[in-house]
Amino acid sequence: MEENKNLDDTQMHAAYLTDKGKGKLEYGVLERPKPGRGQVLIRVEAAPLNPSDIYCMEGRYGEFADFKYPFTPGWEGSGTVIESGGGIHAWYLNGKRVAFSKCNEDLTGGEIKVGGCYAQYAITNAYQCVPLDDDVSFSAGASFFVNPMTAVGLEEEVRKDRGTSVILTAGASQLAKMITRLLSNDVTVISTVRKETQREELHKAFPEALDNGRLIVLNTEDDGFLEEFKNTVKENNCKHLLECIAGSMCGKLLSVMPEKSKVVLYGALSRSNVSEIDPFSIINNQLILKGFLLTHWVESKNLLSLIFIIRKVKGMLQNDLSSEIQKEYDLKDIKDAIAFYEDNMSGGKVILKPWGVEN
The missing domain is CATH 3.90.180.10 (Medium-chain alcohol dehydrogenases, catalytic domain)
Structure with a gap:
């Protein structure tokens, strides 16, 4: 140089x-x-x-x-x-x-x-x-670290509650695609995107999951999106939302989630504070909003668990976690x-x- x-x-x-x-x-x-x-x-x-x-x-x-x-x-x-x-x-x-x-x-x-x-x-x-x-x-x-290990951590969030379906916002992101690959064999993934080209991209990337009903892609810009989202969530008995946008979108989705749902906030792509939350939805439906930071998740693991996680990431770095x-x-x-x-x-x-x- x-x-x-x-x-x-x-x-x-x-x-x-x-x-x-x-x-x-x-x-x-x-x-x-x-x-x-x-x-x-x-x-x-x-x-x-x-x-x-x-x-x-x-x-x-x-x-x-x-x-x-x-x-x-x-x-x-x-x-x-x-x-x-x-x-x-x-x-x-x-x-x-x-x-x-x-x-x-x-x-x-x-x-x-x-x-x-x-x-x-x-x-x-x-x-x-x-x-x-x-x-x-x-x-x-x-x-190697930020996206793959976050994907493994968020997969754990869903599996420890024995979830059979999950919602991913910003579904066309690199991280959301990793999570989809980790879960879509046995968990229904409901992904939200904001462009039709992104919906088409996910359809092409996950044809098998799409064919067997394990992938549903919703466009947040469609007319009647919120009602379609609410109905899709209800039909799939979905009580897990992995959310990375924040802003008003987080509040709107949280407010229509079913009873005893959990929303895990791990990003803020909108650069805005979470807003438009209906407090009575949270109170009446016993909803949970929690944060996820990779550093805290890693610190919660013992040495043996971390070795297992790193081996998992290393083994999948060129396929599911690429x-x-x-x-x-x-x-x-x-x-x-x-x-x-x-x-x-x-x-x-x-x-x-x-x-x-x-x-």
Whole structure:
């Protein structure tokens, strides 16, 4: 990379925030981090944009934690471990190609000061790295954690209640497609979309589920959508809603859910507060609205459970838990990448390449 010729071994190029909000996002030179004991230094090869990364750059997590600026965003990525800070696990990973997640810090009140994956180098805890198989590219492996593990966690939400049907909002998203693949063999999936092209896309992607009645796709822009939604939910005895839009849509759907239904809110694609909730529907029908954050779900698991989950994700990374990649950007063009991603969020992953995009 030509621009790196002017850097010494203590420096790197990175995207970083100087304060809350995307308007404070810069690309430039930062000090290269050093791994402590139990940590590794990774030469980052690829990192995806996720909605949670956008929320971070908008400062939404700043209400719950104390971010130290300049701060490099990016919750997950892939690369090669080039240095160990000490410890058996860190030593074992030295030289290995890995998927990794940002160094774990307290998002509920603590300091957030270790940079993320939108940089040429990053440090993280050795236990937050998973070696990649030789046939998995860096671009594919970069999306190992956020979407696949969230999909497994939300699948668990449905299965632990022995649900036979589930509603997914933003059904054409990469994450919703993963959940559909995990559930549609034995659970009826009712997906909502906002474009007819997205309905057609899901019909083509899941022909078997469509034919056996395990997939129903509703367009929120259709006249009479809410009534159709209510009738479909009733016909399928559906009491689980996995919701990622928030805003008025969440409130409207929640208010027509059957008695003792559970709504799990795991995103806010509308960037709006949940609204238009009928309080008497919640009271009379004993409805439950709860949040899901991947970090909290992972922290609730014991070591054996986490090993099982990681093996499951690793084994399904190139099929049921795979992500489509629609475009790659040089990290220095991160602002263009964000603009494209926000206009095409259901079209596939946008990958940032800290060392440039291969032609």
